[in-house]
Amino acid sequence: MPSTRTPIRKRSASVEVAQGPVSAEAIASRLARFEQMCLIRNFEEEAERQYKAARIGGYCHLSSGQEAMTVGAVQAMREHDLLVTGYRCHGFALARGVPPQAVMAELFGRRDGCAHGRGGSMHLLDAGRGFLGGWGIVAGQLPVATGVALSLVRQGRTAAVLCELGDGAVNMGAWHESLNLASLWRLPIVYLVVNNEYGMGTSVQRASAEPEAFRRAAAYRMHGERVDGDDLDAVAEATQRLLSMARTDRKPAVLEAVTYRYRGHSVADAGLAYRTREEIAAHKEHDPIERVAESLLQMGAQESEIAHARERARAAVAEAVRFAEQSPPPELSALAEGVYCHGSDIQFARMRPGSPFGEQELVFDAGLGR
Amino acid sequence: MSAVEEMPAMTEARSGVERMTYREALRLAMREEMLRDERVFLMGEEVGLFEGAYKVSAGLLAQFGPDRVRDTPISEEGFVGAGVGAAMLGERPIVEIMTLNFLLVAMDQVVNHAAKIRAMFGGEVGCPIVIRTPGGAGNQLTAQHSQSFEGWFAGTPGLKVVAPSNPADAKGLLKAAIRDDDPVLVIENLPIYKEKGEVPLDPEFVVPIGRAAIARPGKDITLIAHSFATVRTLAVAERLAQRHGVDAEVVDLRSLRPLDVETVAQSVAKTNRAVCVEEGWPSYGVTAELAARIQSACFDDLDAPVERVGMAEVPLPYAKNLELAAMPGEDRIEAAVLHTLGRT
Structure with a gap:
């Protein structure tokens, strides 16, 4: 299959909504996604507050601004598909259904954290929900995820792996070795490159001789394409299509989702040494969460329904903090x-x-x- | 290293012992475990069609097929990591690395990934991978292909490291490694692949991880070694008996992590003197660890400082005379023993 030749870089605030009557189910389903996106945003904002209050330690990488990519990709997964990510993983854990309480408790280093206080922000995991970590070495999770896909084949399971990585990981040897093995062995895996324009403080243009990461898939005779990572539907559609191809035809693929992180690389980084306030503000003008809110109104959802979803997300995060505070530290x-x-x-x-x-x-x- | 030994025929109820080479013993261990457990598969460079760079896996592709004896590209970080991921999902991969030197390009997967998984994720998942690889020097393979890094791995919590010195232990420890639920590094050795010994044929014969062996009982001094250094040290012990009337006890560590300090300490408590031998560089090495633990555990027993013999601390040169001089040869081990006994 040829690679998509036209990079998608849609940055319009307008949203396309299918014409014709919209079912109540469609609205409810979209509201649920919207609520998940709000949950992730609120969670990240609260994590930053708690970090600055010294209740969360270590590194803490936030994903505010990337919610459409996260929720769109994870919603495309089936129950038995498996998720492997890098260290910017709070949103993925939440989108996969890990309770916010267990995630916050992990960030607090408490016994009821999803890794029992042994992993922290970068090493969330919930094997029961098919989330196999939260890995901290750039590109190190790629060979691991590739091996998970190998074992799906060996075990004859009709499932696929979604392996998230950042734009900085595509210049590591592990990326090339993993893509080669996945294509050579026809493994059911989709490498989701989250291109948020910066690997720490180095822009993609300053780091990658081929800044359109999806094009590198062609070197391994693998399908690659790029999608607007701030478009929930576009991400969901592409991920679903590629996961299905992986699951049923054992065709691995690279999906590059172009998005933007509002905050610095980690909480310790103000994120202003390598980009301007104006650049950040320009991205916030077409915020992925607000794009979904607008589309919900266009579909016929009520303002109050949207407000309630926002409120539930806030309440869930407040409850997560209460839970984490009460969970004891490990023995x-x-x-x-x-x-x-x-x-x-x-x-x-x-x-x-x-x-x-x-x-x-x-x-x-x-x-x-x- | 080109000879391919014939595999002993598999029969139903096997018992007794059979004389075979170290490499045949490893192959027998893999064959038995692959028959015993479908989750076990072998993966690595040239393990299938080529039958192994050192012919350890000869015959396995024909018996088990390409899914269970999987040839890989030259891509150590990729396929060691793939083994790690497969193990997380309950498979039992055996990953062969052509030599220990090449494991360095997969260091991140071994140390940052395999070793961390169980603890870092709160005990929720494990990583029962086996990585087999030969170390050692002595064939003029020069600086990049003659190294012994087992101490690096044995110093890493989360890993287990074994290093058999004879065919029986090669079989028994590899089987224990495959059955273990943690990542285990099996350090083999190029010069002893061809060494022969008696190997139990019982498919349930397993050498427990974490237990050293008294390879030669003695009363005058304790010599502690692993892998090929044990073979050398045993030869030195015989020389010492014949030429100097010294009755040396040789402790073969077999496992480096867990390290059986108890056996070492019991021996030193009896002999009051210890010489530690390894093929790696001694600084920060296996013998450094042994010396530290012996001085702590056996302080009151020692009649002499703990001595160490290892590879000369240079990148190994090519010229045969230089290579021989750098290696911990029998003469140097013998001299260290006599020095520790106050005979020089």
Whole structure:
């Protein structure tokens, strides 16, 4: 299949809505997506507040402005499809249905976090919902996701992997190795390149000799296309089509979604050293959430329904904070739990003599291999 | 390394022992585990059609087909990572890396990914991958192909590292690694692929991870080694007995992480002297770790400082005389033992 030759870069605030009567179901479904987008935006804004109040530590990468891409892509996934992402993963976790409480508790480093306080912002995970992490090394998740797709084939499962990465990851060797393996072995995987124009503070133009990442798929005889990442429907349609192709025909693909992050690379970055306030403001003028709100009105949704959705999203985030505050921190006596599988304590028992100072109490007696 | 040994015929109820090479023992372990568990598959460069760069996987493609004996491109980061992802979904991949030197280009997948998964995600998922790869030097393979990095991996929480020195342990430890629910690095060794030994044929024969072996009992001094260094050290122990009347005990570590310090400490408590031998560079290495633990665990038992013998700390040169001089050869091990015994 030839690559799409015309890059899509639609930046109009107007939205195209199918003509004719709109069903109540269609409005309800779109309202639900709208609410998810609001939830992600509110969650990120609250995470920034909590970070600045020193209740969240480490790195904290926010995705405000990218909600249409996130929700559109995840809504296209089926129940048994699997999701693998990089470290800007709060939105993906929420869109996949991980409870906001479990995500916020993880950011707070608490026991009821989705990774029990061991992962933090970058390493969210919910295997039961098919979300296999939250990975922190740029492009490191690509070979892993490719292997997940390999195991789907080996297990004869009709499902596909959606692997998110940023525009900065496409210059890593792991990207090339993964695309080559996926195409060579015909693996059911869609690489979703979230092009938010900057890898940290370096623009795509300053980093990539081929700034249209989707075109690189052609080097691996793989389908590639670009979509307006701020257009919920366009992202959903393209992701659904490519996932279906992966699932049923075992054809991997690259989907590049062009979007923009409002905040800096992480909370610690003001995001102004490499771009102007005017540039950010210009993007906010066609905010992806407001684009969906406008389309809802055009479909016949009531103002009050939209307002209620916004309110529910705010309430869910407030509840997530309450939950996280009340969740206890992990037990010190469980420091070493999860480092090795159950039963490894027997293997490690003979390593105790001559251990470094404190190691016996901190590690051997704190759940190592239990 | 071109000879391909015949595989012993598979029979129904197997028992007893059979004499075979180290590489045949590894192959037998993989064959038995692939028969035992459908989730086990082998992946790597030249493992299928070529039958393995060092012929460890000879015959497996014909028996199990290309899905379970999967040739890969030269793409270590890609296929080690693919093994990691497959393992997360419950598969049991064995990834062969042609030599330990090439594992460095997949370091991110081993250290940042495989080793972290279980802990970083709160114990919610595991990564039961096996990475097999030979290390070692001695064939004039020069600086980029003669290295022993097992200490780097053995110092990484989340990984398990084993390094068998003989055919029986090669079979038993590889089987234990495949059955283990954590990522296990199996360090093999180029010069001992052709070494022969008695190997138990019982398909349930497994060598437990985390247990050292007394390869040679003795009372005068404890020599501690792993992999090919054990073979060398055993030869030195015989020389010491014949030429110097020294009765050395040789501890073969077998596992580097977990490290069986208890066996080491018990031996040193008996002999009061220790020489640690490895083929890697000793600085920050396996022998450095051993020396630190022995001085702590056996402080009151020691009659002499713990001595170390390893690779000379230079990138290994090509010229045969220089290569031989740099390696921890029998003469240097023997000299270290005599020095530690106060005989020099």
